[in-house]
Amino acid sequence: MSNTTVENIILGCLSFGPRSGYEIKKIISMSSSWFYNASYGSIYPILKKHEDNGLVSSEETVDNGRYKRIYQLTPKGYKVFEKWMLESPKLMTVKYEMAVKLMFFAHLKPGQRIKQVEQHIEQLILFKQELEEIEPYAASEGDFYQRLILDWGENLYSFLIEWFGKFLDELKNNSGDVPINSKTRE
Amino acid sequence: MSNTTVENIILGCLSFGPRSGYEIKKIISMSSSWFYNASYGSIYPILKKHEDNGLVSSEETVDNGRYKRIYQLTPKGYKVFEKWMLESPKLMTVKYEMAVKLMFFAHLKPGQRIKQVEQHIEQLILFKQELEEIEPYAASEGDFYQRLILDWGENLYSFLIEWFGKFLDELKNNSGDVPINSKTRE
DNA sequence: TAAGAATATAGCAAAATGATATATAAGGAT
DNA sequence: ATCCTTATATATCATTTTGCTATATTCTTA
Structure with a gap:
């Protein structure tokens, strides 16, 4: 084993x-x-x-x-x-409750959708700020890689903030509604 | 509860x-x-x-x-x-073994580093292709959101592929080595 | 007609989480 | 001096989750 x-x-x-x-x-x-x-x-x-x-x-x-x-x-x-x-690393596993809620977003009213996404973006921004305040642990060995990983985390959260920001704009432009059964996006 | x-x-x-x-x-x-x-x-x-x-x-x-x-x-x-x-969704939790290995990357030889990152990028590309082949489950309700989530996934993996791609370029430019104790990145 | 894929449920060992309990030391406040 | 809080340090445990295996039937395809 x-x-x-x-x-x-x-x-x-x-x-x-x-x-x-x-x-x-x-x-x-x-x-x-x-x-x-x-x-x-x-x-x-x-x-x-x-x-x-x-x-x-x-x-x-x-x-x-x-x-x-x-x-x-x-x-x-x-x-x-x-x-x-x-060894080859295991694939990433993610547990992202906001994405789960997105699956069932059709059940929410337009205003509730906008509110949920806005709150989520705030959460993401807060977490990204926490990441930015972290100082790498190891003083000597692996210092470069500690910083590299922090860089990765900041980029990841920037991506999420940007993606949900675009989605929020779309929602607002349609007063919280989105096209039903639209076959393509953008 | x-x-x-x-x-x-x-x-x-x-x-x-x-x-x-x-x-x-x-x-x-x-x-x-x-x-x-x-x-x-x-x-x-x-x-x-x-x-x-x-x-x-x-x-x-x-x-x-x-x-x-x-x-x-x-x-x-x-x-x-x-x-x-x-309710406000729980923050995302991630289990990303490749990021863990990055923490200890200083222990690997330059050639091993390049190989690991190359293999990981291949894994990411494969997984992204699998995502692109998924057709949304629900036929009527939530169809838009199913597609939206797939869009999110594809964007997420594009980000990862891009980020590791840049890192691989850096490694290759330095023959697998990276500055030790460099205080800033880029 | 036989193999194998898909449908359907059940159970379990091992792993992981999240919480609580216990105890000591250090530091600051009153 | 004493109290309170935070940090250090380990242990335990119920609950949750995973990943695997077992079992059985039906549908598909070669």
């Missing part, structure tokens, strides 16, 4: 150096949560599993009187991580 | 008319799977739950000698669906 993506992300985070479960969660929250998230409920059991399989080793430390378990990649773990890096 | 998105999608599918669990899965696979998917393991238990809550009613039918349970929205179910349609 091959590792899951989250299992490999954890190996990847440890490739930056030894980290605690809490720190791994922080790396993921700060740099990858908007394109691949993981919760404590995944991270801690996976760290245990990785240790059982010899992919990571751990050491109980005391830092300022506080108990802390630090995990580290083993050579075997690094090999597994490297192998995964060369 | 409010319904989950999948629970609402099922109500939405039934808003097009009475359907069996199998037909609901087909609607989702054919029209929304690339932005919100659901498996039989979700659909059948949810239909039962909806019936227990009085949101749908069902009838056991025999069609060409084949057993079939047809589900239908109740007025209560339609109200729940309508209420959900007016």
Whole structure:
């Protein structure tokens, strides 16, 4: 059985150096949560599993009187991580509730359609601003790629804002109505 | 407790008319799977739950000698669906393994980077072609919106293909290498 | 007429989420 | 000094979801 993506992300985070479960969660929250998230409920059991399989080793430390378990990649773990890096990635999966609602938009009244799209665009703009405020996590390694991914995210949200903006214009030009059964668009 | 998105999608599918669990899965696979998917393991238990809550009613039918349970929205179910349609949608969640790999791209050799990005662009192009071949499911209601969503999908994948294309050009111009610790991009 | 594709439902292990619980340390406010 | 909040750190658990397998019938096509 091959590792899951989250299992490999954890190996990847440890490739930056030894980290605690809490720190791994922080790396993921700060740099990858908007394109691949993981919760404590995944991270801690996976760290245990990785240790059982010899992919990571751990050491109980005391830092300022506080108990802390630090995990580290083993050579075997690094090999597994490297192998995964060369595999063809899984296709993207998206869960986009607004697109689902679009499927059933015919049920809404024209004014409700305009309001929904306007609110959604506001949400997208807010999220894009949050992205723009993120500073890359890793100081040295992978710094260029951290910035690259942020660039990707900003471009993705720009695309969404633009696309829904055009749709909103169309709705407004038709007072919230759209051609029924129109066979072509633009 | 409010319904989950999948629970609402099922109500939405039934808003097009009475359907069996199998037909609901087909609607989702054919029209929304690339932005919100659901498996039989979700659909059948949810239909039962909806019936227990009085949101749908069902009838056991025999069609060409084949057993079939047809589900239908109740007025209560339609109200729940309508209420959900007016709520602010949840933010998009994305699971994009290629973006994760980008995080750790510094570990790859220049040639490996170029190969990975090339392969990914091929995947994206293939998927976009599949999208272009989809014909909207609903014949009458929501036809415009089915096409709109397909338009959105095609634009989204065009954006991804373009973005990774630019990145590939950059990699090739630097023989797979990228500036380390560069503070700005472009 | 036999293979295989499509229709139809059911069940389950594994994975993931989201939430809660617990506890300590650090920092600022009153 | 004491209180409150935030950050660090780990653990657990019910619910949801996925992906897979099993089962059975009918329709299509070679």
